Amino acid sequence: xxxxxxxxxxxxxxxxxxxxxxxxxxxxxxxxxxxxxxxxxxxxxxxxxxxxxxxxxxxxxxxxxxxxxxxxxxxxxxxxxxxxxxxxxxxxxxxxxxxxxxxxxxxxxxxxxxxxxxxxxxxxxxxxxxxxxxxxxxxxxxxxxxxxxxxxxxxxxxxxxxxxxxxxxxxxxxxxxxxxxxxxxxxxxxxxxxxxxxxxxxxxxxxxxxxxxxxxxxxxxxxxxxxxxxxxxxxxxxxxxxxxxxxxxxxxxxxxxxxxxxxxxxxxxxxxxxxxxxxxxxxxxxxxxxxxxxxxxxxxxxxxxxxxxxxxxxxxxxxxxxxxxxxxxxxxxxxxxxxxxxxxxxxxxxxxxxxxxxxxxxxxxxxxxxxxxxxxxxxxxxxxxxxxxxxxxxxxxxxxxxxxxxxxxxxxxxxxxxxxxxxx
Ligand code: ADP
Numbered sequence: 001x002x003x004x005x006x007x008x009x010x011x012x013x014x015x016x017x018x019x020x021x022x023x024x025x026x027x028x029x030x031x032x033x034x035x036x037x038x039x040x041x042x043x044x045x046x047x048x049x050x051x052x053x054x055x056x057x058x059x060x061x062x063x064x065x066x067x068x069x070x071x072x073x074x075x076x077x078x079x080x081x082x083x084x085x086x087x088x089x090x091x092x093x094x095x096x097x098x099x100x101x102x103x104x105x106x107x108x109x110x111x112x113x114x115x116x117x118x119x120x121x122x123x124x125x126x127x128x129x130x131x132x133x134x135x136x137x138x139x140x141x142x143x144x145x146x147x148x149x150x151x152x153x154x155x156x157x158x159x160x161x162x163x164x165x166x167x168x169x170x171x172x173x174x175x176x177x178x179x180x181x182x183x184x185x186x187x188x189x190x191x192x193x194x195x196x197x198x199x200x201x202x203x204x205x206x207x208x209x210x211x212x213x214x215x216x217x218x219x220x221x222x223x224x225x226x227x228x229x230x231x232x233x234x235x236x237x238x239x240x241x242x243x244x245x246x247x248x249x250x251x252x253x254x255x256x257x258x259x260x261x262x263x264x265x266x267x268x269x270x271x272x273x274x275x276x277x278x279x280x281x282x283x284x285x286x287x288x289x290x291x292x293x294x295x296x297x298x299x300x301x302x303x304x305x306x307x308x309x310x311x312x313x314x315x316x317x318x319x320x321x322x323x324x325x326x327x328x329x330x331x332x333x334x335x336x337x338x339x340x341x342x343x344x345x346x347x348x349x350x351x352x353x354x355x356x357x358x359x360x361x362x363x364x365x366x367x368x369x370x371x372x373x374x375x376x377x378x379x380x381x382x383x384x385x386x387x388x389x390x391x392x393x394x395x396x397x398x399x400x401x402x403x404x405x406x407x408x409x410x411x412x413x414x415x416x417x418x419x420x421x422x423x424x
Pocket of ligand 1: 148149263264265266269286287315316317321322325326334335336337338339360361362363364365404405406407
């Protein structure tokens with residue numbers, strides 16, 4: 001099928017979030033984990049192709065190389081419009097790669113301007129006067145200030161982005177957006193005339209995102225969280241850009257056996273873990289213990305459970321415990337120990353006959369899908385805004401994976417996800 005839209009996401013849960021919102025349109029969406037080694041074959045591509053990278057915290061050169069490789073695969077597949085997807089909390093550091101990747105993609109596409117809009121109103125992320133809010137709090141006052149890998153201590157997207165890029169950064173404010181797509185386009189042109197290449201665009205509600213998506217529909221590249229892409233299938237359809245043959249396939253049937261694996265320390269995940277604890281057999285992983293004794297005890301624990309009983313293995317911990325582990329082991333090592341342990345446990349779970357995996361944490365989900373050898377996901381029903389069930393074929397078995405980034409979902413997400421799979 002002809003590829004219309006090619007997206008590059010900086011992590012796995014970000015990619016599933018984006019793919020899930022696109023799939024709300026009823027159109028088929030394909031998600032590839034990493035850049036496929038083989039060029040795309042027309043008979044297996046869909047109108048919306050999403051490539052998940054694992055580069056949110058990667059050094060700039062590495063992230064840029066990955067994103068450029070993804071872009072050239074998508075271009076060769078025939079994609080005409082491109083999207084760079086990062087987190088709705090703009091996770092990055094001053095040496096972060098959101099800006100450098102955007103700049104490299106712009107250069108490869110020969111375009112002089114792009115937009116940045118991480119707003120996701122349905123999940124409480126909004127941008128006003130270039131400042132990012134999480135619910136009613138500024139980003140820098142939200143729990144994101146304590147993120148294990150990317151603590152966000154500033155809320156100004158202009159200040160966060162400018163040190164990352166060579167070109168000038170400007171703002172199209174809510175006032176510009178409120179005047180509608182034509183006025184916003186005029187504002188973008190005006191900024192372009194003043195050689196402002198990187199435009200932060202305010203959005204506080206879905207209507208704003210529709211305005212922005214409409215105004216930017218002919219731009220080769222736009223960037224943001226997932227929500228800015230959500231109106232695109234509808235806009236493409238209204239403009240007659242789809243050829244009409246696109247239809248999502250039937251949902252695959254999945255065997256039983258379930259497990260929840262959580263490596264996210266985000267505030268919402270900790271609430272979800274606390275909520276699920278009384279209803280499941282649970283095992284807590286401690287990075288200090290993993291450093292000393294390895295994962296064998298956890299593997300034994302998992303083997304002692306039955307596939308069908310509700311189970312949770314989690315490393316999720318309070319900010320103070322995370323800090324202590326990081327001080328002793330180093331930030332990267334602490335994270336890797338947990339990711340590797342959960343990845344191995346996922347493999348053991350698969351061998352034990354478990355087919356249903358709920359995973360919390362973006363990096364964690366990346367590590368787990370890689371260790372399961374998953375390279376392509378089909379997108380299924382949405383569990384919570386931005387979190388769909390996805391299906392993968394692993395050595396002839398169909399496995400269902402719900403890959404949830406840190407702050408997504410409500411307190412009962414783990415139970416809701418597994419129930420949703422039963423009833424769809
Ligand atoms: P989120 O989606 O919430 O950002 P991620 O999985 O992307 O979650 O990131 C969380 C990181 O924190 C991972 O690298 C994970 O291995 C690490 N981590 C998890 N638990 C702990 C812990 N108890 N101490 C230190 N680091 C941890």
